[in-house]
Amino acid sequence: MSKHLHVGLSAVLIAGGLLWLSTIIWPIHPTATWRWVPELQASAFLGAVVLFVGVGVLTSVRRGFVFGLVVLLALLVVPRIPAAFFSPDATTHTRVFALNTYFAGADDGQVAQVINELRPDIVFLSETDPEEVATVARGTGMIALTMADPGPEGADGVAALVTPQFGKESGAFGEMVTGVTRFQMPRVYAPLRDNSQFVGIHNVAPVGSDRSAWVDGLSRLTEWSKDKKKLVVAGDFNATRGHPGFREFALTSCTGHFAQTPTWPSSTPVIRLDHILTTGQCLDGGTVKVAGTDHRGVWADVTT
16 A cells, blocks of 8 residues: 555544544533434444554554554453452442343343342342332342333333342332433432432433433433432443533442443443442442343442
């Protein structure tokens, strides 16, 4: 390839990569509702790959390929490296597990098995229904503090379950928060745990006519959570760190790893849509695969 072609190709790749990366700092209004912008922001890490390929191509196509491969491998590996946690002042923590069961299609037996293995204190199931909640409760011995209402299309249901021990020790009780998201938003109050509150989240996805609703949902969630004390929110936000609206949360993100471990799609996850956020500390966390849903479950040990 001639020098001019090298320079030309490199310029195109560098410009494209920079533009792609820049989408994560575009203003929420009006760009968040533009077509393809949420998708470009969610995948902005690929813009870094394109950028480094462009830099390498200045010298040779082979070097560009190597640069891109190295960056891509780093982006794939780093989020999967467990982080070490040292928190001597964290005396009491709560293990939270959240799973989008994809319109109640997850394997309920496997959901129960995962819960029995992880032994969380609190579980939030989204896109669920009363039958699934009852089955999981029977299989785990957990207590459902709120009831799931799947709504006309099946996606509305979000339920909260707790272990009998947590319920007794924390005085936990459940209720629904209204007027914030389109879907159900169960809250578990724990008055004997310094009045901590644990809230299940499910925001709409930024597709089709729901782009504006997605932006509004994130905005209302961040505004609702602002200035709250002793708060943990967990579930399917349908948003990533690449989305400016998600970065408005003034909460600690719990992944248990050095970066945002991806959760979607479950078969080969590339982006993290499911999160556990807290006003306190994150002590550990991870993801788990469950058959029958396109989301991986997320869990974390948190303080408030």
